[in-house]
Amino acid sequence: MLQQKIEALKASFQQSLTEARLAEGAKKAEALAQLKSAFLGKNGGFTELMKSMKDVPAAEKPAAGKLLNTVKQELEAALKAEEEAFAAAKRAEALAKDKIDITLPAKKPALGSLHPLTLVREKILQAFLGLGFEVYDGPEIETEYHSFEALNIPADHPARDMQDTFYMADGIVLRPHTSPAQIRAMQQKGVPIRILCPGRVFRADDDATHSPMFHQIEGLAVEKNLSLADLKGILEVFAKTVFTPDTKVRFRPSFFPFTEPSVEVDVSCSMCGGKGCRLCKGTGWIEILGAGIVNRHVLENCGVDPDQYRGFAFGLGVERITMIKYGLPDMRLLFENDVRFLEQFR
Ligand SMILES: [Zn+2]
Structure with missing residues (x-):
């Protein structure tokens, strides 16, 4: 009699377990909990059967008790296996959802870039260093003598x-040009000499095309037989390096106290190729620097015999060259450090 009840309970349990197995998610968790309480709980089917053991005849008790225990362990094991499978499935699902996609491109760090003035200065130096010039550095706080008298600039x-x-x-000034460095270089190193003096210069000026601080590069070569033709050849190499390979160079007569003769140097407009445009104001030419044969008084001031040696000198503004090269309308763009502007030169 008890045995039949056990078999019936077992069958009923199996049926419920199969149903619970088909449920999903929270419903499955609920079904498994209900199953546990209905069959193995304090008021569950098995507890009822245990209680009915007292009605079993004494001779049958050991066998009945053993059967009851075996079946109970069987059901407990089946339930436990199902609970564990459910927990494992839940864990696997959570892991799949949290998966990190390592194929996604990473966020790149923001890259800096060289300032346009630095780019152009390097380009200019590169052109002249290839022609045997070396860099000479002079002080920014200068004597009035080196800045003016020695350069034949009268009072x-x-x-x-x-x-x-x-x-x-x-008698002390912020150097208004890089030219004092050529005096110092000749006094220190003597002649023959080929130098470039890049650096900051200062003038009491501030508008769209002038800044109180700007950058110049001074060039000087003093040798036995230098002429304007050598100067023009060297400036052609410079112009073709900094602008475009088909850039032409033109000299116009001019005057500077420290050179004789003196020239203004124009390059053909790289924007229109010489036809005339807004950048070159319709002329096809753009003035880029001043130059000339070093005045004999300047050589004498540096202890160089002007009857033995001759040299040429030139001075250019890095800001001006940069504005021409990139077609910039306002010099102040170069000093405002607006990242949106600077990024365009990367
Ligand atoms: Zn033009």
Whole structure:
């Protein structure tokens, strides 16, 4: 009698377990919990059967008890296996959902770039270093003598006006050009010499095409037989390196106290190729620097015999070359450090 009840309970359990197995997610968890309580809980079917053991005749008790225990362990094991399978499935599902996609491209760090003035300065230096020039560095705080007298700039020259030059103290100025460096170089190194003096210069000026601080590169070569033709050849190499390979160079007569003769140097407009455009104001040419044969007084001031040696010198503004090269309308763009502007030169 008890045996039949056990078999019936077992069958009923198996039926419920099969149903629970088909459920999913939260419903499955609920079904398994209900199953446990209905069959193996305090008021479950098995507990009822245990209680009915007292009605079993004494001779049959050991066999009945053994059967009851075996079946109970069987059901418990089946339930446990199902619970574990359910937990494992839940874990696997969570892991699949949390998976990190390692094939996604990573966020790149922001890259900096060289300032356009640095790019152009390097390009200019590169052109002249290839022609045997070396870099010579001069001080930014200069004597009035090195800045003016030694360069044959007389006391009444407008450059010496307080409105153009920053005077620091009596006889001391912020250098208004890189030219004093050529005096120092000749005095220190003697001749023959081929130098470039890049650096900051200072003038009391501030508008769309002038800045109180800007960059110049001064070039000087002093040898036995240098002429304007050598100067033109060297400037052609420079112009073709910095602008385009088909750039032409033109000299126009000019005047500077430190050179004789003096020339203004124009390059053919790289925007229109010489036809005339807005950048070159319709002329096809753009003025880029001043140059000339070093004045004999300047050589004498440096202890060089002007009857033995001759040299040429040139001075250019890095900002001006940069503005021409990139077609910039306002010099202040170069000093505002607006990242949106600077990024375009990467
Ligand atoms: Zn043009």
